[in-house]
Amino acid sequence: MSFADAVREDLLTVPVKKNCCRRALIGGLFLSAVSDPADRDRAAARFRTAEIADCAAEQLRVQFSKTAERRRIGFCGKYYEEVSFASPAFRRLVDNLRAPRENALSETIGFRCEECRSAFLRGLFLSVGTVNDPHKPVHLEFSVPQAAAPVASAFFGEIGYPAKAVSRGANVGLYYKDSAAVEDLLAMMGAHRVIFDMINTRIEREIRNHENRVNNCDTRNIGRTVAAAAKQMNAIERLRETGKIDNLPEELRETARLRYENPDFSLDALAELHRPPITKSGLNHRLRRIAEAADEL
Ligand SMILES: [Zn+2]
Structure with a gap:
């Protein structure tokens, strides 16, 4: 039927x-x-x-x-x-x-x-x-x-x-x-009996659509990560070209080198590469200082 x-x-x-x-x-x-x-x-x-x-x-x-x-x-x-x-x-x-x-x-x-x-x-x-x-x-x-x-x-x-x-x-x-x-x-x-089926189906569909949107949102987040990494690479390149990289403190030089050598690494993986490993927020802090140094150029 x-x-x-x-x-x-x-x-x-x-x-x-x-x-x-x-x-x-x-x-x-x-x-x-x-x-x-x-x-x-x-x-x-x-x-x-x-x-x-x-x-x-x-x-x-x-x-x-x-x-x-x-x-x-x-x-x-x-x-x-x-x-x-x-x-x-x-x-x-x-x-x-x-x-x-x-x-x-x-x-x-x-x-x-x-x-x-x-x-x-x-x-x-x-x-x-x-x-x-x-x-x-x-x-x-x-x-x-x-x-x-x-x-x-x-x-x-x-x-x-x-x-x-x-x-x-x-x-x-x-x-x-x-x-x-x-x-x-x-x-x-x-049509009260069928309307409940209809509303339930619509709610299920809305939940599915919402999940799809969340997935799309994850894709956008990945896009943002890539864009952020590209910006960091750009900053490090400018510091290297101008020789200003040598003026940076030792820990920032290490972070800049690791980022430059591993452009596709996530922040977590990059933090792990440090010897000794640093935290993600510590890494973020260092990357921000590198970007600031490049901005001053
Ligand atoms: Zn009537």
Whole structure:
């Protein structure tokens, strides 16, 4: 089962408690419905699975006290479950949803309570939504017919999650690639069971990315060590060329000679070379004094 299937399965278990929310859920489920030109009361929508079609038919039965017609249709090698329903009130709802009017959606659905928008979003995802597996790049998309795109897009803007749009043939894909927005929207729909998996996967990924950054940081530290050694070599060379090296105290001359002969040694290895060995901080101190002497030139 794909992650998107798991989300759909999760959403189908969310109960509808109020009539206002049921109307909103029907609005989302049938935003992509096709009005029947030969029957002014009828509209039909295709769903991916029998379970979603069952849910859609059940909402219609409760809301309009009438049974919907069901049909399984093959289309381009895929199967869809069609729910066809004839009722003047239902057809009005479907047509009004896509009326080219500002506020068409809120006027038609009403959004009377807190959960109405979440019910609409749930219906929309069940009918036209898809989401990537959490191990893949973040992507949540609603593929709606062009006629429904302005309404869906306005809805996403209104709830504070404006979607990006991409043309998908006869449809428009309204999508998100931001993990915070995707998690918020899935939570808003009511996909609470799967959202924990998603958040866990994201946290694991962030930890891995952090580890990669730490490794890159180690590489940068090595780069800094090499740069520091090159600077020391440069200072020692200048002291040698000018003969000033002979004016340095004996211990600094020793350190300068060892550094010059072993340009690729780490500070620890270089400290060990001294007779007797010196500490790393002692070595650092000597190297600083050598650099200062070179700066004075
Ligand atoms: Zn409601």
